Amino acid sequence: MKTRRDVFQAIADPTRRAILLLIASQAMTAGAIASNFDTARPTVSKHLQILTACELLRQEQSGREIYYHLNPQKMKEVAYFLEPFRKMWDDRFDKLESVMKKFKAK
Incomplete structure (x- = not known):
């Protein structure tokens, strides 16, 4: 059985809250999201995985790009x-x- 991450643990992190605020106005790719932070792209990708796992974000593939949308x-x-x-x-x-x-x- 796959365990799902807790939403409140996910939003406890300030970077993840900032990502949610950023995506609230428009869907963005991981690269576009990462460009707004002073951290490595893999770090932002990990945050996106956590937000997606707890269903706060959803992914939509458009060609070769994956866009993240607020749920x-x-x-x-x-x-x-x-x-x-x-x-x-x-x-x-x-x-x-x-x-x-x-x-x-x-």
């Missing part, structure tokens, strides 16, 4: 999982702001 469905799944936490933190920050305003008023 919006998988990104939605991540966003849906994080939404309750976002609301919880927004509530906590609102309460903190309220306390800070009261403290400042004294």
Whole structure:
């Protein structure tokens, strides 16, 4: 049985997050992606393999080139999982702001 990489481990790495942001606007080849980083191309390729393995990216071959595309469905799944936490933190920050305003008023 093939084990799939964890999405959250994949996005924990800042380089992989940068790759996701880069590809969010347009599909790119590995070479085009690598040209945006000060690391060796094999390092970027490893990051692409990890992002593809956890289905955050998908590959599409066009002639001799492989283009990487963002997988919006998988990104939605991540966003849906994080939404309750976002609301919880927004509530906590609102309460903190309220306390800070009261403290400042004294």
